[in-house]
Amino acid sequence: MTTVHRSGFLSEFLRAPGTVAAITPSGPSLADAVTIPIPRDGDPVVLELGPGTGAFTLAVQQRLAGRGHHLAIEINERFAAALAADFPRVRVATADACELQNVLTASGFEQADVIVSGLPWAAFAPGRQDDLLAAIVGGLTPGGVFCTFAYTSTRWMPPARRLRQRLADHFDEVLACRTVWANVPPAFVYYCRRPRPRRLTDRGATAGTGDRHATVVTR
Numbered sequence: 001m002t003t004v005h006r007s008g009f010l011s012e013f014l015r016a017p018g019t020v021a022a023i024t025p026s027g028p029s030l031a032d033a034v035t036i037p038i039p040r041d042g043d044p045v046v047l048e049l050g051p052g053t054g055a056f057t058l059a060v061q062q063r064l065a066g067r068g069h070h071l072a073i074e075i076n077e078r079f080a081a082a083l084a085a086d087f088p089r090v091r092v093a094t095a096d097a098c099e100l101q102n103v104l105t106a107s108g109f110e111q112a113d114v115i116v117s118g119l120p121w122a123a124f125a126p127g128r129q130d131d132l133l134a135a136i137v138g139g140l141t142p143g144g145v146f147c148t149f150a151y152t153s154t155r156w157m158p159p160a161r162r163l164r165q166r167l168a169d170h171f172d173e174v175l176a177c178r179t180v181w182a183n184v185p186p187a188f189v190y191y192c193r194r195p196r197p198r199r200l201t202d203r204g205a206t207a208g209t210g211d212r213h214a215t216v217v218t219r
């Protein structure tokens with residue numbers, strides 16, 4: 001068992017509350033929901049952002065079942081080291097998710113087919129959200145899917161509403177699944193498809209105004 005698992009997710013939260021932003025890792029039901037868009041055939045490139053102790057990492061690996069490529073970017077050095085030890089098939093980069101293009105390039109890829117995020121969006125300032133989403137849009141194939149989760153209890157709070165608007169700014173289609181009540185705390189997943197061309201999402205141009213017709217649906 002790794003040092004991080006012994007010391008626990010909670011102690012990493014106490015060390016860095018602004019980046020870990022949760023006192024407990026996600027549960028398997030949410031991990032299943034967030035990894036559903038990973039295709040069950042072929043060799044997809046899956047990029048995971050903010051894996052923490054690997055709640056989503058395990059589900060991605062199970063879904064890939066030995067196929068494809070799995071890259072992970074974690075800013076916390078202790079989490080990243082533990083993850084690399086626990087998941088030898090995953091290429092783990094200790095970096096800021098904003099650097100995702102460099103991480104993809106260093107692994108020989110231009111873009112990912114699926115980007116799975118465990119990032120704490122509500123903890124990010126608006127400019128930071130925009131920078132990250134611009135990097136994600138740039139790192140996704142035109143037919144790719146971006147999946148990220150949010151907590152149901154904070155769904156209508158300003159940071160969560162801002163994220164939803166930003167997702168609609170950056171993607172042509174944004175679907176939200178039903179609440180995963182088995183998760184602690186209950187959460188849901190956004191599935192974002194058809195990334196918008198950069199000229200439509202440049203900060204100061206249209207970001208924040210959004211396409212009123214962008215789909216935000218609960219299913």
Ligand SMILES: C[S@@+](CC[C@H](N)C(=O)[O-])C[C@H]1O[C@@H](n2cnc3c(N)ncnc32)[C@H](O)[C@@H]1O
Binds near residue numbers: 024050096118120
């Ligand atoms: C809420 S935890 C989620 C961890 C895990 N995905 C889960 O669901 O249990 C957020 C994770 O994102 C990482 N993180 C925060 N900001 C990041 C950034 N800019 N780049 C990469 N990782 C980041 C944190 O260190 C932490 O591991």
